[in-house]
Amino acid sequence: xxxxxxxxxxxxxxxxxxxxxxxxxxxxxxxxxxxxxxxxxxxxxxxxxxxxxxxxxxxxxxxxxxxxxxxxxxxxxxxxxxxxxxxxxxxxxxxxxxxxxxxxxxxxxxxxxxxxxxxxxxxxxxxxxxxxxxxxxxxxxxxxxxxxxxxxxxxxxxxxxxxxxxxxxxxxxxxxxxxxxxxxxxxxxxxxxxxxxxxxxxxxxxxxxxxxxxxxxxxxxxxxxxxxxxxxxxxxxxxxxxxxxxxxxxxxxxxxxxxxxxxxxxxxxxxxxxxxxxxxxxxxxxxxxxxxxxxxxxxxxxxxxxxxxxxxxxxxxxxxxxxxxxxxxxxxxxxxxxxxxxxxxxxxxxxxxxxxxxx
Amino acid sequence: xxxxxxxxxxxxxxxxxxxxxxxxxxxxxxxxxxxxxxxxxxxxxxxxxxxxxxxxxxxxxxxxxxxxxxxxxxxxxxxxxxxxxxxxxxxxxxxxxxxxxxxxxxxxxxxxxxxxxxxxxxxxxxxxxxxxxxxxxxxxxxxxxxxxxxxxxxxxxxxxxxxxxxxxxxxxxxxxxxxxxxxxxxxxxxxxxxxxxxxxxxxxxxxxxxxxxxxxxxxxxxxxxxxxxxxxxxxxxxxxxxxxxxxxxxxxxxxxxxxxxxxxxxxxxxxxxxxxxxxxxxxxxxxxxxxxxxxxxxxxxxxxxxxxxxxxxxxxxxxxxxxxxxxxxxxxxxxxxxxxxxxxxxxxxxxxxxxxxxxxxxxxxxxxxxxxxxxxxxxxxxxxxxxxxxxxxxxxxxxxxxxxxxxxxxxxxxxxxxxxxxxxxxxxxxxxxxxxxxxxxxxxxxxxxxxxxxxxxxxxxxxxxxxxxxxxxxxxxxxxxxxxxxxxxxxxxxxxxxxxxxxxxxxxxxxxxxxxxxxxxxxxxxxxxxxxxxxxxxxxxxxxxxxxxxxxxxxxxxxxxxxxxxxxxxxxxxxxxxxxxxxxxxxxxxxxxxxxxxxxxxxxxxxxxxxxxxxxxxx
Numbered sequence: 001x002x003x004x005x006x007x008x009x010x011x012x013x014x015x016x017x018x019x020x021x022x023x024x025x026x027x028x029x030x031x032x033x034x035x036x037x038x039x040x041x042x043x044x045x046x047x048x049x050x051x052x053x054x055x056x057x058x059x060x061x062x063x064x065x066x067x068x069x070x071x072x073x074x075x076x077x078x079x080x081x082x083x084x085x086x087x088x089x090x091x092x093x094x095x096x097x098x099x100x101x102x103x104x105x106x107x108x109x110x111x112x113x114x115x116x117x118x119x120x121x122x123x124x125x126x127x128x129x130x131x132x133x134x135x136x137x138x139x140x141x142x143x144x145x146x147x148x149x150x151x152x153x154x155x156x157x158x159x160x161x162x163x164x165x166x167x168x169x170x171x172x173x174x175x176x177x178x179x180x181x182x183x184x185x186x187x188x189x190x191x192x193x194x195x196x197x198x199x200x201x202x203x204x205x206x207x208x209x210x211x212x213x214x215x216x217x218x219x220x221x222x223x224x225x226x227x228x229x230x231x232x233x234x235x236x237x238x239x240x241x242x243x244x245x246x247x248x249x250x251x252x253x254x255x256x257x258x259x260x261x262x263x264x265x266x267x268x269x270x271x272x273x274x275x276x277x278x279x280x281x282x283x284x285x286x287x288x289x290x291x292x293x294x295x296x297x298x299x300x301x302x303x304x305x306x307x308x309x310x311x312x313x314x315x316x317x318x319x320x321x322x323x324x325x326x327x328x329x330x331x332x333x334x335x336x337x338x339x340x341x342x343x344x345x346x347x348x349x350x351x352x353x354x355x356x357x358x359x
Numbered sequence: 360x361x362x363x364x365x366x367x368x369x370x371x372x373x374x375x376x377x378x379x380x381x382x383x384x385x386x387x388x389x390x391x392x393x394x395x396x397x398x399x400x401x402x403x404x405x406x407x408x409x410x411x412x413x414x415x416x417x418x419x420x421x422x423x424x425x426x427x428x429x430x431x432x433x434x435x436x437x438x439x440x441x442x443x444x445x446x447x448x449x450x451x452x453x454x455x456x457x458x459x460x461x462x463x464x465x466x467x468x469x470x471x472x473x474x475x476x477x478x479x480x481x482x483x484x485x486x487x488x489x490x491x492x493x494x495x496x497x498x499x500x501x502x503x504x505x506x507x508x509x510x511x512x513x514x515x516x517x518x519x520x521x522x523x524x525x526x527x528x529x530x531x532x533x534x535x536x537x538x539x540x541x542x543x544x545x546x547x548x549x550x551x552x553x554x555x556x557x558x559x560x561x562x563x564x565x566x567x568x569x570x571x572x573x574x575x576x577x578x579x580x581x582x583x584x585x586x587x588x589x590x591x592x593x594x595x596x597x598x599x600x601x602x603x604x605x606x607x608x609x610x611x612x613x614x615x616x617x618x619x620x621x622x623x624x625x626x627x628x629x630x631x632x633x634x635x636x637x638x639x640x641x642x643x644x645x646x647x648x649x650x651x652x653x654x655x656x657x658x659x660x661x662x663x664x665x666x667x668x669x670x671x672x673x674x675x676x677x678x679x680x681x682x683x684x685x686x687x688x689x690x691x692x693x694x695x696x697x698x699x700x701x702x703x704x705x706x707x708x709x710x711x712x713x714x715x716x717x718x719x720x721x722x723x724x725x726x727x728x729x730x731x732x733x734x735x736x737x738x739x740x741x742x743x744x745x746x747x748x749x750x751x752x753x754x755x756x757x758x759x760x761x762x763x764x765x766x767x768x769x770x771x772x773x774x775x776x777x778x779x780x781x782x783x784x785x786x787x788x789x790x791x792x793x794x795x796x797x798x799x800x801x802x803x804x805x806x807x808x809x810x811x812x813x814x815x816x817x818x819x820x821x822x823x824x825x826x827x828x829x830x831x832x833x834x835x836x837x838x839x840x841x842x843x844x845x846x847x848x849x850x851x852x853x854x855x856x857x858x859x860x861x862x863x864x865x866x867x868x869x870x871x872x873x874x875x876x877x878x879x880x881x882x883x884x885x886x887x888x889x890x891x892x893x894x895x896x897x898x899x900x901x902x903x904x905x906x907x908x909x910x911x912x913x914x915x916x917x918x919x920x921x922x923x924x925x926x927x928x929x930x931x932x933x934x935x936x937x938x939x940x941x942x943x944x945x946x947x948x949x950x951x952x953x954x955x956x957x958x959x960x961x962x963x964x965x966x967x968x969x970x971x972x973x974x975x976x977x978x
Contacts, residue, residue, distance in 0.1 A: 002413060005393055007706070018399065026503050028536040051500050054534070056493040109534050113526070117496070117534065139599075141538055154398070156703045200940045221695040226940045239703055240696040268703060270643070270667050271451035273401045273600070293399035309700065310710030326755045331715040332921055334755020335708060354707045 004322070004336070004352050006299045009275075009306070011153045011237075011249045011358045016292040017279055018136065021127050022143030023048035025272075029125070031138050039129040041164060041262065041281070045144050046127040052120035055104050059090045060114030062100045068114030077116065081108045089116045130164070130262040132281045149290050150281040151261070153237070153252055155215070158265025158276030161233025165212030165263070167256040169193045176205035185209045191233075191263050191278070193253040195245040198223060203230060213263040215253065215278060217314060218243040233265035235276045243314035246306065247343075248358060256280065297357060305340060305355040312350070316358075317342040323349075361433050362797060363422060363440035364786030365407060366616050367394055367605070369449040369643035369667050370706045371749060372406040373782040374414045376440065377790075377801055384800035388418035389781045393706060394449050395601075402601035403449075429608060443609050444789040448616035448644055450602070452477040452661035453594050456504035456541070458484045458524050460511035465547065468571040469510040472546070472580035476587055476615040477644060478506075479661050484527075485511075486520055492527055499531035504541045505597075506590045507532070507563070508583075509555070512548030514573045521547055525558055532563045540564075542590045546571045546583040566590065591615060611789070617646045617659045619788020620747070624648035625655040626791070626798065627743060634740070637784065638767060639747030640725045642666025642705045646747075647729040658732040665721045665750050666705030669698045676724040683899070684720035686908040687713065687930035692937055708753065712924060716911070719763060722750045726767035738817055738896035740772035740873065745779060745807065752780040757886040758850065758919040761810045771817040771896045772873040773880050776887070777807035809855050811885030813892050814863060818870035820845030820895035826870065827893045830862040843893040846910060848917040851891065853884030861889070870895065890918065905931050 023029045029048025033039055059071045074090040076099075077083060083102040091099030102118055110117040133148025168190035175192055176199075178185040191213040192206065198219035203226050206214050213233040221240040237249055245253075261280040268275070284290055299305075303319045317340040327337035327349045337349040362377040362384075372395070376388030390413035395406035411422040411429070421438035424430055430439025455478045459465035466485055473480065482502035484495050499507075507528065512521045532540055545555045546568040559565045566589060569582035592612035595602040606612045624637040628650035637648045643664045648657040662671040673681065678694050697717045701707070709715040730739065746752065746764045754760050760778050764770070783806045787798045820826050826845040832838050833853075843849045845867065853859055858881055865876045872878060882889050894914065899907060908926035916923035 002390075002416065003409075005395075005409065007393075007397075007704075008399055020401075028539070054493070054497050054500055056496060110530065112533075113530060115530070117530070119534075141536070157699075220692050220937070221699045222692050222937065222939050224699075240699040270671075270702065273397045275398055295395070295400040295405050308704055309707045310714060328755075328921075329710060330924075331709060331712040332756075332759065332915055332919070332924060333708065333715065333753075335753065351708050351710055354710055 004299045005297065006305070006352065007356045008293055008297060009154045009156075009356045009358055010291070010293060011252055012291050013151050013252050013255060014149070014282055014284055014288055014290045015152045016290045017131060017133070017148050017150055017152045018293065019131055019133070019146045019148070019277075019279060020143065020274060021045050021129065021146060022139065022274065023125060023127060024050065026050050027125055029141055031140065031142070031144055033135045033138065033144055035135055035138055037135045038133070039135060039146060040132050041129060043129045044126050045129050045135070045146070046142070048125045048127075050122050050125070052106065052122045053104075054109060055106070055118045055120070057089055057100065057103065057116045057118065058114065059100060059116055063090070063098070065114070071111075071114045075111055075116070077108045077111065079108050079111060082106070083108060083118060089118075128162075128164075130162070130264060131279055148279075148281055149284055150279055151252060151256065153249060153278045155235040155237045155265070155276040155278075156239050156268070157236040158267055159227045159230060159234040160267035161213065161230070161265045163191060163212040163233050163263050164260060165189055165191050166258055166260050167191050167193060167253060169254055169257055170195060176201045178205075178209065180209055187211050191215060191261060193245075195250055197242050197244070198227070198234070198236075200226065203227060203234075206230070206232060213265065215263065217245040233263050235263060235265040235278065238314040239308070241313070246314050246316045248304075248316055291359070299338065299352065299355065299357070303357060304359045305338075306358050307340065307342070307348075307350050307354060308356055309354045310350075312342060312348060315342050317348075319355075320347065322352075360442070360794070361440040362442045362444070362786070362790055362794065363429070363431070364444045364446070364789060365410065366782045366785040367403050367406070367445070367447040367449045367613075368616070368782070369641060369664070370394060371782075372403070372410045374410040375781055375783060375786045376414060376418055376420070377786070377797060383804060384797040385804045386781065386783060386801055386806045388414050388420075390414040390417055396450065404601040404604050407605070442790060442794065444611065444614065444786065445605055445609050446614045446616040446619070446785040446789050447595070447602070447605075448477060448641060448785070450600065452479040452644070453591055454479055454481045454503060454505045456480075456482045456484070456499060456502050456507045458507060458509045458511070458528060459547075460486050460520050460524075462487065464575070465510040465512070465572050468578050468580060469508050469546070469583075471578070472571055472583040473508065473587065474659055475584060475618055475621050475657065476591055477617065477659065477661050478587075484524060486524070495527045496531045499528065500534060503539075505594045506587070507541050507543045508587075509543060509545045510547045510571050512551070512570075513575060514549045514570050516548055518548060518551055521551055525555065529558050529562055532559070542566060542593050544568060544583065544586045544590060546586070549573070588612075588614060614789050616782075616785035616788070617644070619784040619786065619791075620646045620648040621655055621657045622788040622791045623784050623798070623802075624650035624657075624745070627802070628652055628655070630799075631742075633742035635743040635745070636735075636739070636741040636768065636770075637745040637747065638726060638729065638764070639784070640665055640722050640729070640750050640767070641748045643668050645725050645729050647726075647733050649733050649735065649741075656733050658729055660729065660732070663725045663728060665718065665725060666701055669701040669705075669721060672721060672725050673698045676728060680724045680727070681717070681720040684723045685716050686904065686911045686926050687716070688904055688932060688934045689713070689717070690934050690936050693717075712926075713930075718750070722763065723767055730768045735768060738769045738771035741770060741774050743775050743777065744768075744770060745777045745784065747779040747782070747784055752778050756919045756921070757808065757810050759915065761813065761887050761890060762848075762914060762918045764810075765813055765815065765890075765892060766898060769896055769898050770813070771815045773812065773814055773882070775812050775883060776810035776885065776890075778810055779807050781806075783807060805855070809883070809885035811853065811887040811889055812882035813890035814861065814872060814880075814882075815892040815896065816865060816870050816872055816894070817896045819900070820870060820893060821867055822846040825866045826895075827891055828864040828866060829891055831859050831889070832862070833857075833859040841891060843891045845893055845895065847893055848914055849891045849893075850887055850918060850920075851889040853882065853888040855885055857884040858882070859884070859889070887918070
């Protein structure tokens with residue numbers, strides 16, 4: 001079999017994390033850090049604005065001027081001035097006489113061709129580093145990559161929320177049955193980790209219990225809209241459907257119980273490589289070598305993998321061997337496969353494209 | 360004179376080596392790897408290195424020097440290639456804003472010019488759009504275009520309406536962050552070309568093309584398309600993921616893969632005076648080209664795919680259009696879950712039977728949309744059908760690929776089937792202008808995988824009753840007679856390039872092949888051979904799930920020779936749709952994850968907004 005480069009989706013207790021922090025594509029912004037700068041979890045690394053509504057004020061028409069050039073003499077504002085409804089844009093003087101006021105609060109975007117264009121201002125987007133680490137790359141006006149050492153668990157889907165909070169694993173009793181006393185439930189302000197699919201009740205209970213975030217293996221796609229409505233971040237580890245949390249990921253979260261993490265439940269965009277993830281800083285102990293994601297990682301025998309899709313979706317296993325020939329699957333397709341040993345010594349042929357390296 | 364062609368798709372990066380063997384161009388090497396625009400690499404040039412190393416492994420020739428640069432021209436030691444071309448279909452399509460005078464004239468021509476590249480038209484402005492100056496300005500500023508395509512006016516005609524639209528465009532683009540200003544292509548009234556350049560000076564880069572409508576009777580989109588290719592390259596340089604480096608590797612930059620489908624279908628149709636259909640349903644985009652000796656019609660949809668754009672495809676076709684191709688009952692949630700997972704992990708392939716039929720349901724639904732958008736009827740006829748893309752080609756069985764191809768468009772009549780597992784079409788399209796002889800020779804030398812010839816009966820067949828009687832006459836061999844019953848497929852072994860004559864008789868009322876009850880045709884063999892398809896057209900019309908369970912598994916078995924799979928009886932039972940999330944929900948505590956009240960957060964935001972906006976604007 002020729003060399004195969006598998007998909008990588010880390011669930012690592014100790015890894016070199018290269019975290020990409022970027023503004024939404026439609027935002028204009030500035031990066032507030034430089035390469036090699038050390039940043040802390042809550043440091044702002046980029047700030048941006050999404051264009052607001054633009055209002056065109058026809059000064060020439062208002063003052064019944066013959067030429068747009070005549071407008072210049074009447075202008076009382078310049079480009080980038082901030083204005084509100086009480087601020088005259090043009091007139092003989094600021095205080096009296098016939099004046100043209102700004103119809104909205106905003107910023108003067110342009111004063112040309114006899115018009116004043118005022119842009120309504122949207123809230124500034126602040127991007128926090130989310131990790132203590134070093135800036136390794138700066139994308140001008142867009143964002144940055146931060147490298148750090150710590151725990152990293154990538155998911156597949158998020159509702160777009162972000163939170164920095166401590167981890168609380170669900171445990172034996174269903175999270176949604178937790179009592180809420182006057183001080184709130186034990187999950188209040190925590191990132192709750194479930195081992196089973198999200199239900200509608202879970203989403204409502206999480207809101208009622210004021211959780212900081214929810215991490216779960218899966219949920220029905222029918223709940224997507226409801227998940228988007230939540231104020232807290234929701235991240236799925238496996239995907240849509242009825243998959244349960246595999247033991248490796250569950251163990252990593254178990255080890256994080258009570259520890260503060262950054263949950264960035266980035267909403268996947270079709271042409272955007274950004275993935276939702278949970279990260280936290282960990283200082284390696286002496287002798288520990290953090291796992292570094294490798295661009296040249298090839299699939300080999302003995303490698304720990306997660307199976308995605310099909311009857312074994314979400315299960316972990318290890319690669320036994322990589323046959324040279326195409327393998328006939330139960331569904332009639334013949335595709336390149338790996339023989340994978342799942343827990344309980346069960347062996348299956350899984351398409352190479354359906355294997356993800358997590359460790 | 361060797362040619363190295365690399366195509367960057369949404370999921371796969373393919374490399375092809377074409378070289379002269381005994382003076383004739385042939386496909387001599389192929390390699391494929393995953394496109395590396397995702398974690399942890401996010402740079403397509405890494406995939407380029409990988410795929411060239413794989414090509415070295417299979418061809419024994421080196422393509423990069425020690426610092427990773429592609430070697431061109433070919434060296435005396437046979438390393439490198441004389442011509443290196445790069446095509447791409449992967450990544451976000453170019454966002455285009457179209458500005459013109461009238462929707463039915465100049466805008467229609469503009470859309471035609473845009474239709475052979477990966478473009479998503481995000482906004483259209485014209486004189487009859489009913490918008491005022493302010494609405495148009497906001498439309499431009501919130502569309503975030505990569506390219507603005509301005510058309511309108513005949514050469515030497517009235518200029519005032521065009522100037523009115525130019526006014527709003529210059530003001531709008533002057534308000535866009537300098538780093539993100541789009542490229543402007545002007546292809547309107549030629550008399551205004553210089554004026555347009557002057558008006559946009561200091562605002563945006565302008566490329567002037569010939570008028571797409573020089574007069575009311577003439578449409579000319581060639582020049583505008585060339586400019587669009589330049590804009591595509593500019594965009595490639597800006598969009599990250601290594602495309603900037605890629606665009607600099609070759610003199611022609613990165614060319615759209617789709618162009619190959621149009622070029623090759625047109626070439627084959629003209630050369631052999633046949634009707635040719637080329638279809639590729641990819642992960643993120645779909646292409647259909649329909650060509651005859653006189654002209655070529657085509658459609659490129661950047662919102663239809665079975666991977667990255669599976670969700671978008673489902674939004675377009677609706678769930679029932681997919682379910683009508685399923686041999687089992689499936690809830691709305693099952694279809695939607697599968698589609699959502701495919702969008703999240705576009706490269707995975709179906710690994711159980713339900714997933715397989717869901718995947719192929721999406722494929723057939725996408726092809727159906729493509730067929731309708733190019734005016735193909737329910738059972739179109741063609742002399743040649745070319746199938747591109749992994750969804751058709753990665754079945755591992757040529758018969759299966761042929762079946763998917765026949766079903767996708769419901770092809771009827773007599774059709775020669777080819778598949779393109781190597782992505783040859785994109786490569787040949789890229790070199791067609793400069794190395795036409797290479798295109799001709801590679802196609803003649805069997806660059807495509809020849810699947811065989813299918814004889815497809817039209818009309819409603821009577822199940823299991825004799826429908827097609829065929830006598831096969833092959834030189835040096837005794838005649839052989841075959842009878843195929845309604846609702847069945849039969850294959851006859853006839854090797855690649857082998858020819859035979861078929862005497863075809865259609866049995867049963869209301870049925871025909873190419874509109875005739877009896878005909879003689881010459882057929883060419885292939886990996887599958889001759890396919891006698893007595894299933895009738897349209898396919899699976901008004902069938903129950905139980906009927907589909909029987910028919911669809913039977914057809915796969917009959918064409919592949921594999922054992923017939925059985926759909927479990929419980930899969931045929933009607934299923935209850937799960938309830939969607941209810942309306943009544945407990946009142947949520949409106950607090951943020953940090954425990955702050957909403958008011959606190961709002962006041963923090965207000966403070967932040969005090970930051971100098973100049974800083975943000977000017978970077």
